Structure formats: structure tokens, C-alpha cells
Amino acid sequence: LRHFLTVEGLPRRILTDILDTADSFVVVGEQPVKKVPLLRGKTIVNLFFETSTRTRTTFELAAKRLSADVLNINVSTSATAKGESLLDTQKNLEAMHTDMFVVRHQHSGASHFMAQHAAPHVSIINAGDGQHAHPTQAMLDMLTIRRHKGAFDSLCVAIVGDILHSRVARSQIHALNTLGVGEVRVIAPRTLLPVDIESLGTRVFTSLSQGLAGVDVVIMLRLQKERMQSALLPSEHEYFQRYGLTEEKLALARPDALVMHPGPINRGVEIASSVADGPQSVILRQVSYGIAVRMAVMSMAMGRSPGARETAAKEPE
Numbered sequence: 001l002r003h004f005l006t007v008e009g010l011p012r013r014i015l016t017d018i019l020d021t022a023d024s025f026v027v028v029g030e031q032p033v034k035k036v037p038l039l040r041g042k043t044i045v046n047l048f049f050e051t052s053t054r055t056r057t058t059f060e061l062a063a064k065r066l067s068a069d070v071l072n073i074n075v076s077t078s079a080t081a082k083g084e085s086l087l088d089t090q091k092n093l094e095a096m097h098t099d100m101f102v103v104r105h106q107h108s109g110a111s112h113f114m115a116q117h118a119a120p121h122v123s124i125i126n127a128g129d130g131q132h133a134h135p136t137q138a139m140l141d142m143l144t145i146r147r148h149k150g151a152f153d154s155l156c157v158a159i160v161g162d163i164l165h166s167r168v169a170r171s172q173i174h175a176l177n178t179l180g181v182g183e184v185r186v187i188a189p190r191t192l193l194p195v196d197i198e199s200l201g202t203r204v205f206t207s208l209s210q211g212l213a214g215v216d217v218v219i220m221l222r223l224q225k226e227r228m229q230s231a232l233l234p235s236e237h238e239y240f241q242r243y244g245l246t247e248e249k250l251a252l253a254r255p256d257a258l259v260m261h262p263g264p265i266n267r268g269v270e271i272a273s274s275v276a277d278g279p280q281s282v283i284l285r286q287v288s289y290g291i292a293v294r295m296a297v298m299s300m301a302m303g304r305s306p307g308a309r310e311t312a313a314k315e316p317e
């Protein structure tokens, strides 16, 4: 019951507990509660080896609203730059009596590695590892969908774009299927789809127009150019023509369809500004819910959730 590394393999009960706990942190006006004493006396380390705007700051805000002390490690000015290993970094920070690491790393499996080597009282939360998983992003996306649409079972959700390089998409697909969503569609050129995509429980479309027909939720993804070899980079203009979400394309979805994006967005590449800033967009609402979801995951991993059920953040049973 200590770590939150992936949603893959977690039972629906645990995902629902995270959403219910996060809901309890969202109050009138859709803002998270200001401050609760649940993690008073705990020290949380934000250890980000990759850039981040939303995830790092919402974890920090969430920790502060739980009354924890927060250490933000600047990796570029830390001893990592002198060649110190991930394990030595972890062990030295643990020696400072820290209780939790929120870790983002460019290598898939880095957070699992840290969990395997963690001191008995220490929790590891995965804030994104390579192309593998971004579980708290998936859970804030699930909270956004549930708060706007209610039950998952009648919904058709489309995930559009660079599925191949997206840890977000993988975590979303696992979460949506575990929560019993009606249908998960992925829409992308074949070159941006993983070979095992059908086995993940998705319906595959290579045409945006066909894939968007009748969907309740459209989740757009960024082209992850930093993970592509330059020879394979699609032309941004051509990509937008075929896979960019415009008002015209969005009209093919249900009239009340939600538009989501984990961020950062590339305007004019995967989404038009008029859609990103339009009436169906809940992109900034996703960011706000990230605080409540991260409060839920951190308090549950420490066994101090509001319901004190100690059921959250755990590895697959």
C-alpha cells in the first residue's frame, strides 16, 4: 500500500477510491481545499529529471495543502551533474529523513527501480517514466471525465495523436478500461501507434473524421518530437491537416463532447486555438483537478487519506 507507479493491473476499487478521495478535496467553486493537516510532519521530495510545468507544480501545491514539507531538487544543479547515480541520490535524500519521492525520469522503469530500493517507510510516486506510464495524469483525466459526464460505462472516449510515444495515453487506456468505459478509440497515423495497441483494449482508427463520429470525449496528445528520430518527424502542416482538431472536425463528435489535452499543447499542430480555448475545452480544468488527485494519491500512499482506508496507491495485486 505504499507506492503509486502505474494504473496497469490495479483493480477498479482502488481507482475509484482515488477518484472519491480526490472528489472530497474539490469543494465549491471547483477549487481544491486550502489546507488540511493530513501530512503534517512528512517530507516530500520532488525529483524531476525531465522538464515539467503542470505535474511538478501541482504536486508541490498538493503537498503544501496537505501540510507536508516539500523539497524541490534542481537536478541540473545537483550532484547528478557530477555523475551521482539515481540510487545514490535516493539513498542520500532518504538519509535526510524524507518520506516520499515524486519522481519523473526519462527512462521507463526508473520509479519501479526506486520503489524496489526504497527504505521501508518511503513511498515512491511515478510522475512520468519514459514512454511507460504517467498514472496521476491518467487519474486527473478520469476525475475530469467523471465530474463532467458521470458514469463511465456509457461513454465513448477517443485519444488522438502520438500514441506511440505517450506514457499518458498508455495510462489513460488502462484506467478507462478498468473503470469500465463503453469504448476507447485511438486515432493516429499507423506510424504513431504501438504494435500492441489493439491488445490494450482499443478500437483503432487512422481517419480523424471516422474516429470522432459520435464520441463523448476527445483527448488530444502532443507530438513528442523529443522522442522521435528527425527522419521520422511528420511535417507539422501536414499533420495538422490530417489530425489537428479544428471546430469543423470537432462538430463530428457529440455536441456536448469534452475536449481534453494533458498539456503542454502545440497550437496549430494537434489542436486549433479556437478549440483549445473554446466552450467544449476542459483543458485548464484538468490542471486544477491535478491538485486534488495528487492530494488524494499522496495522502493515501501515506495511509492518511480523509477516510483513513489505507487502500490507495499500491502496486498491482
Ligand code: CP
Pocket: 051, 052, 053, 054, 055, 056, 128, 137, 262, 263, 264
Ligand atoms: N501533463 C504533463 O505532464 O505536463 P508537464 O510536463 O508540464 O508536467
